[in-house]
Amino acid sequence: MRVLSGIQPTGRFHWGNYFGAIRQYIDLQDEDEAYYFIANLHALTTIRDSEELARNTFDAALDLLALGLDPERAILFVQSDVPEVSELTWLLMTGAPMGLLERCHAYKEKKAKGVASDLGLFTYPVLMAADILAYDSDVVPVGQDQVQHIEVCRDLAGSFNHQFGEVFVMPKAKVLEASAKVTGTDGEKMSKSYNNTIEIFENAKAMRKQVMRITTDSRPMEEPKDPEECQLYQLYSLFAEETDRLEMAAKYRAGGFGYGEIKKTIANAAESYFCEANEKRADLAAHPDRIREILADGAKRARGKAREVLERAQDACGIKR
Ligand code: ADP
Ligand code: TRP
Numbered sequence: 001m002r003v004l005s006g007i008q009p010t011g012r013f014h015w016g017n018y019f020g021a022i023r024q025y026i027d028l029q030d031e032d033e034a035y036y037f038i039a040n041l042h043a044l045t046t047i048r049d050s051e052e053l054a055r056n057t058f059d060a061a062l063d064l065l066a067l068g069l070d071p072e073r074a075i076l077f078v079q080s081d082v083p084e085v086s087e088l089t090w091l092l093m094t095g096a097p098m099g100l101l102e103r104c105h106a107y108k109e110k111k112a113k114g115v116a117s118d119l120g121l122f123t124y125p126v127l128m129a130a131d132i133l134a135y136d137s138d139v140v141p142v143g144q145d146q147v148q149h150i151e152v153c154r155d156l157a158g159s160f161n162h163q164f165g166e167v168f169v170m171p172k173a174k175v176l177e178a179s180a181k182v183t184g185t186d187g188e189k190m191s192k193s194y195n196n197t198i199e200i201f202e203n204a205k206a207m208r209k210q211v212m213r214i215t216t217d218s219r220p221m222e223e224p225k226d227p228e229e230c231q232l233y234q235l236y237s238l239f240a241e242e243t244d245r246l247e248m249a250a251k252y253r254a255g256g257f258g259y260g261e262i263k264k265t266i267a268n269a270a271e272s273y274f275c276e277a278n279e280k281r282a283d284l285a286a287h288p289d290r291i292r293e294i295l296a297d298g299a300k301r302a303r304g305k306a307r308e309v310l311e312r313a314q315d316a317c318g319i320k321r
Pocket of ligand 1: 017141
């Protein structure tokens with residue numbers, strides 16, 4: 001089985017990115033082959049500052065490696081280092097129905113808000129489909145919001161195969177239900193775009209401050225509460241061991257606790273959860289050449305596979321005969 005996923009370097013990674021996506025990448029890296037890349041071409045649809053994009057791309061590599069992505073077990077690379085993917089995008093674009101892309105949420109939401117959009121945003125799902133198909137990927141671990149894009153990828157692959165023969169492998173999305181939607185400090189989905197994130201590599205003091213900002217209801221302390229209905233409990237569950245989680249649930253049911261106390265427990269749990277990754281990140285940051293080597297090696301391996309798939313697709317549709 002071949003696993004593949006990409007993550008955009010559009011800012012510092014947050015808890016939602018970790019529990020919704022990155023943790024799965026790490027859990028799946030022992031599959032036959034795992035490909036993970038930093039989607040800088042996709043990020044170009046939002047970041048228009050060259051320094052920022054280059055810095056974020058490098059930082060994303062540092063973050064992923066610090067969180068446990070192991071270049072001995074997975075292939076880590078930068079999207080733009082595999083130009084074959086951009087060529088494949090064109091082949092897929094020629095058969096991509098406008099209506100299908102008009103229904104995709106990133107474009108649709110911008111359009112609904114009256115924000116000007118461009119062809120990059122409109123064709124974003126086609127580039128994403130090429131990313132997936134270029135490596136004969138079977139499984140794509142992502143958060144819930146990316147499932148629609150994987151459906152588009154399957155549609156495009158299906159119609160290409162129908163017209164030109166069995167060229168592409170049909171991929172499947174893999175969503176971890178338990179953490180498909182991590183909530184942010186305002187109770188909505190945690191997202192950079194909503195300004196409600198808690199960053200993984202935030203310094204301890206700032207992280208605590210963010211946790212203390214999480215909105216809660218105004219029910220009295222003594223009232224017993226249903227843990228499943230509380231976003232603080234959901235967040236705590238992401239970090240806690242089973243016994244601690246059950247203890248916390250019992251506390252909710254008994255009542256007589258304050259939300260401030262729960263927030264402190266969450267901050268402590270998060271700090272110890274990411275403590276090792278923080279240390280590892282500092283160590284990696286001191287060796288930037290090593291990171292560049294890892295990415296160059298990853299790109300070389302990824303290109304080998306992408307070239308093979310691109311040639312298969314070109315051959316099938318009458319190019320390069
Ligand atoms: P953001 O919404 O902050 O811009 P991205 O869209 O770059 O995050 O998401 C990167 C990955 O993290 C995707 O696979 C996405 O599904 C996952 N992800 C992002 N936010 C969350 C969240 N709040 N809960 C679960 N997964 C998330
Ligand atoms: N669009 C994805 C996101 O915003 C990133 C991405 C680009 C991706 N190409 C991909 C994810 C291919 C999975 C597979 O999170």
